[in-house]
Amino acid sequence: MIKIGVVGAGYFGKHHAAKYAEIGRGRVVAVCDIDREKAEACASQYDALAVMDYRELFGRVDAVSIVVPTNAHFPIARDFLRQGIHVLLEKPISNTLAEADELIRIAKEKGVVFQVGHLERFNPAVQSMTKVLRRPRYIECQRISPFKLRGTDINVVLDMMIHDIDLVLNIVKAPVTQIDAIGVPVLSDAEDIANARIRFSDGCVAMITSSRVSWKTERTMRIFQPDAYIVLDLNASKLAVMRRVPGGGEGSMPELKQEEQLFQPVDNLKREIESFQSVIESGGEPLVTATDARRALEAALVISRQLQAWRDTLAETAVAGRR
Numbered sequence: 001m002i003k004i005g006v007v008g009a010g011y012f013g014k015h016h017a018a019k020y021a022e023i024g025r026g027r028v029v030a031v032c033d034i035d036r037e038k039a040e041a042c043a044s045q046y047d048a049l050a051v052m053d054y055r056e057l058f059g060r061v062d063a064v065s066i067v068v069p070t071n072a073h074f075p076i077a078r079d080f081l082r083q084g085i086h087v088l089l090e091k092p093i094s095n096t097l098a099e100a101d102e103l104i105r106i107a108k109e110k111g112v113v114f115q116v117g118h119l120e121r122f123n124p125a126v127q128s129m130t131k132v133l134r135r136p137r138y139i140e141c142q143r144i145s146p147f148k149l150r151g152t153d154i155n156v157v158l159d160m161m162i163h164d165i166d167l168v169l170n171i172v173k174a175p176v177t178q179i180d181a182i183g184v185p186v187l188s189d190a191e192d193i194a195n196a197r198i199r200f201s202d203g204c205v206a207m208i209t210s211s212r213v214s215w216k217t218e219r220t221m222r223i224f225q226p227d228a229y230i231v232l233d234l235n236a237s238k239l240a241v242m243r244r245v246p247g248g249g250e251g252s253m254p255e256l257k258q259e260e261q262l263f264q265p266v267d268n269l270k271r272e273i274e275s276f277q278s279v280i281e282s283g284g285e286p287l288v289t290a291t292d293a294r295r296a297l298e299a300a301l302v303i304s305r306q307l308q309a310w311r312d313t314l315a316e317t318a319v320a321g322r323r
């Protein structure tokens, strides 16, 4: 049995620990959190060791889930990888591309599994959608949710939009040629709502909107491609495809056929962790590689820089207005 450690026993870390226990292929032997109460409360459920310094896990675990705030991703992941320990690191991979490169380099050197938590890729509706794709031309993503304090240490792009950036980059294989983004802070100090338009060299365009200041929760993706329109409801795990039926005379109304697939509710995090364990046990590449996560971060950082520039412009305009 793989010996598992979980670093960060906050909201999502508790879920990671619970999934490992549910799957039962590994044993959670240690839980670390700088908050002793959180570490002990989580560890006690699995008869595991509770620690406050992640370095105490070295030599005790074969694999680790790192579920701490983004600023702490890099140093903790680097130290575990250096120890030759398999790492499942929450998204985003790190704060900078240089950090991401360093993690990828160490993982390769040590020959360990390094997976990043872009868990939407494990959604069965997403996996089914990729089978009906044929030269997507236009993609619209909408990810909105009510405001929470968790995650506001980073902007909405690194917090939420990065999931859709990863999905879009995985759908459109062509290189990104241009990014235009805009966004504003609303309830936190960082941007809480943002929109990005990503253009690709094959002509495809993706429009992504993310907001963490909404009344409701919605995660949808609409993909337009020659002769078909695909709607994906990521929350409901529902996929609808509207296809043009071949035939019909010139100028006549196209005949459309709609197919809908509703998937049984599945636990994306559980599937992500099962996949991580399978790669540790049997080898191969993780479904979401660190290189994929680096690509998503690269686009997210371009978007974030544009949002910052927009914020600076707004501040200058406000100052000029007061003069």
Ligand SMILES: NC(=O)c1ccc[n+]([C@@H]2O[C@H](COP(=O)([O-])OP(=O)(O)OC[C@H]3O[C@@H](n4cnc5c(N)ncnc54)[C@H](O)[C@@H]3O)[C@@H](O)[C@H]2O)c1
Pocket (backbone or CB within 6 Å): 007, 008, 009, 010, 011, 012, 013, 032, 033, 034, 035, 038, 052, 054, 067, 068, 069, 070, 072, 090, 091, 092, 117, 118, 119, 150, 151, 159
């Ligand atoms: N994939 C997803 O859908 C998803 C969803 C939620 C959160 N996340 C990610 O999970 C991570 C954690 O988010 P959260 O919502 O659980 O946050 P959280 O604030 O609830 O939990 C973070 C925990 O990490 C602990 N911590 C901080 N620094 C530490 C350190 N150096 N060593 C050990 N513990 C430390 C904190 O005390 C806290 O308990 C973030 O990277 C976030 O992006 C991903």
